Amino acid sequence: MDFELPSSIRAKLAELDAFIETDIKPLERENMQFFDHRREHARTDWERDGIPREEWNDLIAEMERRADRAGHLRYGLPVECGGQAASNLAIAAIREHLAAKGLGLHNDLQDESSIVGNYPIVPILAAYGTPEQKEYIEGIITRRSHLAFALTEPDHGSDATWLETTARREGDDWIINGVKRFNSQVYRAKANLVFARTSGQAGDARGITAFIVPMATPGVKILFNHWTFNMPSDHPEVGLENVRVPDRAILHREGEGLMVAQRFVHENRIRQAAASVGAARYCIAQAAQYAKARKVFGEPLAAKQGIQFPLVELHAECEMLRHFLFRTAWQMDRRDPIEISDQVAICNFRANRLACEAADRAMQIHGGMGYTRALPFEHIYRHHRRYRITEGSEEIQLRRVAQYLFGFGQKGQA
Numbered sequence: 001m002d003f004e005l006p007s008s009i010r011a012k013l014a015e016l017d018a019f020i021e022t023d024i025k026p027l028e029r030e031n032m033q034f035f036d037h038r039r040e041h042a043r044t045d046w047e048r049d050g051i052p053r054e055e056w057n058d059l060i061a062e063m064e065r066r067a068d069r070a071g072h073l074r075y076g077l078p079v080e081c082g083g084q085a086a087s088n089l090a091i092a093a094i095r096e097h098l099a100a101k102g103l104g105l106h107n108d109l110q111d112e113s114s115i116v117g118n119y120p121i122v123p124i125l126a127a128y129g130t131p132e133q134k135e136y137i138e139g140i141i142t143r144r145s146h147l148a149f150a151l152t153e154p155d156h157g158s159d160a161t162w163l164e165t166t167a168r169r170e171g172d173d174w175i176i177n178g179v180k181r182f183n184s185q186v187y188r189a190k191a192n193l194v195f196a197r198t199s200g201q202a203g204d205a206r207g208i209t210a211f212i213v214p215m216a217t218p219g220v221k222i223l224f225n226h227w228t229f230n231m232p233s234d235h236p237e238v239g240l241e242n243v244r245v246p247d248r249a250i251l252h253r254e255g256e257g258l259m260v261a262q263r264f265v266h267e268n269r270i271r272q273a274a275a276s277v278g279a280a281r282y283c284i285a286q287a288a289q290y291a292k293a294r295k296v297f298g299e300p301l302a303a304k305q306g307i308q309f310p311l312v313e314l315h316a317e318c319e320m321l322r323h324f325l326f327r328t329a330w331q332m333d334r335r336d337p338i339e340i341s342d343q344v345a346i347c348n349f350r351a352n353r354l355a356c357e358a359a360d361r362a363m364q365i366h367g368g369m370g371y372t373r374a375l376p377f378e379h380i381y382r383h384h385r386r387y388r389i390t391e392g393s394e395e396i397q398l399r400r401v402a403q404y405l406f407g408f409g410q411k412g413q414a
Ligand SMILES: Cc1cc2nc3c(=O)[nH]c(=O)nc-3n(C[C@H](O)[C@H](O)[C@H](O)COP(=O)(O)OP(=O)(O)OC[C@H]3O[C@@H](n4cnc5c(N)ncnc54)[C@H](O)[C@@H]3O)c2cc1C
Pocket: 149, 150, 151, 152, 155, 156, 157, 158, 159, 181, 182, 183, 184, 185, 228, 235, 386, 389, 390, 391, 392, 393, 394, 395, 396, 399
């Protein structure tokens, strides 16, 4: 058994560190209003319902262009998308490493943009898309024609198989009706991947179909934007009223859209977990460093066991999780990841919880300054708090583990 990360991955991490210093940090320094205490204000277009400002989107796009030129952006993508098909282990190690460096343009929490791109929808298009549908791939990577993901509805989130959006056949076309909620990044999307019931009953996994619906299609309407804990926000409510699409809009197969959705969230769960472990590691290290420097009652804060012990508990959890995370990612490279979705779920809920606890503890140890926007902990907390709800909430991850532990349901089910 070898518990070291392979030398190729360690070399990639070093390469990324050097790239950040030479190509990304200078750009970040020129645009500090997006990263210092003004960040939320600078990024948010308050007049346009709280969506990201154009300048902020442009800066992220420039970061991605530089990363693409340097050969990093597509590192995790399939070879046919210009990528290097990096392993799950490599991507987990990178996500953890980049988050552990703290906040910055290299790995921002907005849209989960990063010098090593996060595009859970791209492998799905590559695997199941028709040649016409695959044209979205380049548009997603370059931000020219984004494809959003529309599964959740006002009355159904965790119980997605109960969704009420319908699509009925009319000649060679389909007519879609329904409402989608938290339809992330739809403001900048060219099309939306809409999940609708085409057959079966509420609760059936089969009978849900995924349609690629251009945003310009008559009947598609952004109703309003949800303002979230972390701003800006691009998580609108989207109405679909008698939206007509051709049969070729179906991604994969009629009635088998849930599998597409599962693959999407599965791609994301281990990455979220890796980012959360890295964020926790960062918060713990920052808090320990501050506790050594800050003097209270004539001695360093770090001398107090009341300060040490909670941080030690977090550190212990972080160390164990980090190893379990890498082992799980390593296993995902060796077998069908769906077979070990209980382990992915364990990584996900424990890591996301840990990131929130570590950010909260770092805030506490930094005292009043921890509560200010001059320090990053409030931002880290607000972002990672989201991960405890999205991509399958904490309870849905627990439910998944329970299915394995108690033998409920079938392995591999949603
Ligand atoms: C910022 C943000 C971005 C998002 N982006 C997208 C997106 O791009 N596309 C998309 O389709 N969706 C998106 N979502 C939606 C997200 O996936 C859902 O919010 C999530 O799945 C939970 O669904 P819900 O909000 O309807 O909560 P509900 O399903 O109503 O759950 C409410 C609470 O009950 C708990 N619960 C549910 N079932 C059980 C159970 N069996 N046992 C115990 N507890 C249970 C849940 O964990 C939760 O705590 C986003 C959400 C947010 C906040």
